[in-house]
Amino acid sequence: MSVYDERPWLDRYGQQPPEIEPAHRNALAMFRAGLAQEPDGVAVRYFDGVLTRAELDAQSDALASGLLAHGVAPGDRVAAYLQNVPQFLVVLLAAWKAGAVMVSVNPMSRARELTYLLEDSGARVLVSLESLYDEVARDVVPGSAVELVLTTSELEHQTRHDPRLFAGTERQRHEGTTDLAAFIDAHRGQVPPPVTLGPEDVAFLTYTSGTTGVPKGAMNTHGNVVFTATVYRDWARFRPGGSVFGIAPLFHITGLIGHIAVSFLAPMPLVLAYRFEPAVVLDALAEHRPTCTIGAITAFNALLNHPDFTSDHFSSLTSVYSGGAAISPTAEKRFLEATGLQVHNAYGLTETTSPMTLTPFGTPSPVDPVSGALSVGVPVPSTVVRVLGDDGHDVPLGEVGEIVAEGPQVVAGYWGKPRETEASLPGRSLRSGDVGFMNDDGWIFIVDRKKDMINASGYKVWPREVEDVLAEHPAVRESAVVGVPDEKRGETVKAFVSLHAGREATPEELIEHCRERMAAYKYPRQVVVIDELPKTVTGKILRRELRGS
Incomplete structure (x- = not known):
């Protein structure tokens, strides 16, 4: 069955569960412990300002x-x-x-x-x-x-x-x-x-993106916050003595935990640069020399593609994680070649208070030989991850189903929405809406969002797989694949692609690139080349905005 047991994995790779100090019963106590440890230490660097x-x-x-x-x-x-x-x-x-x-x-x-x-x-x-x-x-x-x-x-x-940011302000x-x-x-x-x-008191409300209805306020508790901050410190090696760069928006769960909470816990300075502007971020990296960060791969790609980028911008970093948007094996390889650093995968949702799976520091994520997907890691300690079929039962290892998680990071529910809480968080077990599978060693692979599956002539096509194949083309910077109505096939596959600066590729060339590498029912019949793909502020590509294009 696709149910993860952490103990053999911990022994094999020498990892230890995160060590939560007894005094850290809430996130405020976590901050106060860091304050007592170094009251005159820097909490925030913001351009030339220090707090x-x-x-x-x-x-x-x-x-x-x-x-x-x-x-x-x-x-x-x-x-x-x-x-x-x-x-x-x-x-x-x-x-x-x-x-x-x-x-x-x-x-x-x-x-x-x-x-x-x-x-x-x-x-x-x-x-x-x-x-x-x-x-x-x-x-x-x-x-x-x-x-x-x-x-x-x-x-x-x-x-x-x-x-560049404040002219005229x-x-x-x-x-x-x-x-x-x-x-x-x-x-x-x-x-x-x-x-x-107490651990069950709500620390903050973070609102879901509302892709499947109105946004819902996830009730992230103090216990949730302390646990996931400790995961970043101990598993991702966001350690004292360094500093964390705030590349993700602070309002987002990644910024709240992977930037703010872990900076309180470590403790270490948090470097901020107002909002994501690649040239400004590159200058901030060069000036402040942070040691760790987590952000969307789309943000990292924007930095790598900027004309001012050099590998020296990343030379102070020792731990780099990516979450919020899927990473293709090609993107991982390009990052390594450009920076000399391994970008580690993390996977979580607003409802899991950031990570529920993580690629432990120093351990490359495996690539599934069949789908070509890069793993999003293994469940973090004290977390049970299951893969369920449509009947609600565990599927065998290697088979695709919905990812479900239970653990100290799962929220108490949605603010003022008991019906939605029962539907998505029954018994505080999160139904993620993401589809994936687990291999024999407990590595998790995300195939796609359940609602994004394309039904072409009765065959299932997962957009993520097509996007990974498109990423292998040297001219392709980013892509988004959606299903569009088709009289003969019911739905057919349509891809929206943006290209690297100075590179060219025709829609016909990109279709042929996919046709040579995929089953006949999977490759896109339509390709549209556009300058930029629509994204959320956290770097997730908005497929829903492309479906009617």
């Missing part, structure tokens, strides 16, 4: 005291509508110190999306960038439950403003809002009363 752990503690104390004075009570929600700025960490810690729950809001959210998130979460406080308040939130807040709006600027905590004051820095200064020196947070 120490002691100052981060003092600012979050003041903000928490102010929130409590304004009536925020334990369990209330505080929404953060921010880019990758130091204030994100201040808000997160302050929410915890007030006994509140932080609501993580995608800064790309527009009025309709922000309206839904504020309404669904019932947030009483909104902390927003001034620019986002001006563009979006000012029209949304009046109809919401928000009682206090604190605004801040991306120009805070730095003096050298990069013209000025401070903006808006009626009905309070400046975050002034609010903190007004409560400077105040310390909130002790708060009791």
Whole structure:
């Protein structure tokens, strides 16, 4: 059966389960342990700005005291509508110190999306960038439950403003809002009363992408956060003495755990660069010399393809992980050739508080000889991963089914949605919606999203397999494969492809490339070459936006 037992694997590769310190009953205690260890240590580097752990503690104390004075009570929600700025960490810690729950809001959210998130979460406080308040939130807040709006600027905590990101950016004051820095200064020196947070208390709400309905607020608990941060520290080797580069958005579960939480735990500095702009990121890597990071392979590819890239940009890194988007064996090889580093795979969802499987540090992921898929790793310790058939029973090893996970990282449920919780998280066992298989050694291979399967003349075609074959063509930078209606076949395979700069390939050439390498029912009958594929802010390609193209 496709049920993973970690013990033989741990013995074979010399890995140990993550070691969770008894004092770390919640994520706030995790931060405070790092603070006690090195109070003057750097918590955040943001361009030329530095925030120490002691100052981060003092600012979050003041903000928490102010929130409590304004009536925020334990369990209330505080929404953060921010880019990758130091204030994100201040808000997160302050929410915890007030006994509140932080609501993580995608800064790309527009009025309709922000309206839904504020309404669904019932947030009483909104902390927003001034620019986002001006563009979006000012029209949304009046109809919401928000009682206090604190605004801040991306120009805070730095003096050298990069013209590539901040040209023309000025401070903006808006009626009905309070400046975050002034609010903190007004409560400077105040310390909130002790708060009791248990492992099952919700640390933050992270909203799913809503690809199969409205977004749902996953209730990531303090116990979830502590466990997965420890996995990154111990298994991925995000260790003290180095620093972690925040290439993923902080609002996303990867950024919340693989950047913020592990930087609290290690402890080590977190390097931020506002948002992903390849040239700016390359300069930040060269300036700050981080030792570890995790991001989407699409982001890494953008760096490798930038004209300013050299292998020296990655020379300080010792541990590089990728999650959020599938990696092809070709992409893994190109990364190794370009940087000299092994990019390790990680796989998880919002509902698993980041990783549920991981390629242990220093161990290359195997490639399945039949499908050509690169493994996403083995289940992390204390985690049970199963592969289930349509009948709900375990399938034999090597057979394809839905990936299901149970473990300390699985969320308690969806905020205010008991029916959806029971459907996707029955008994706190996550039905991932991803289809894959497990080999004899416990390695997990993801085939695709269950809903993306193409039925061509009665044959199953998984887009991921076609995309991996397209990736082998030297001109192809990225691809996305979807099923489109076809009178004869029911559905047929259509590929959207973007090319490397300076390379050329015709649709006919790409179709022939696939036809020579795949069964007749699998290769794409239609190929469209476009400049850029649509993506989420975390780098996932949006197939749904291509289906009607």
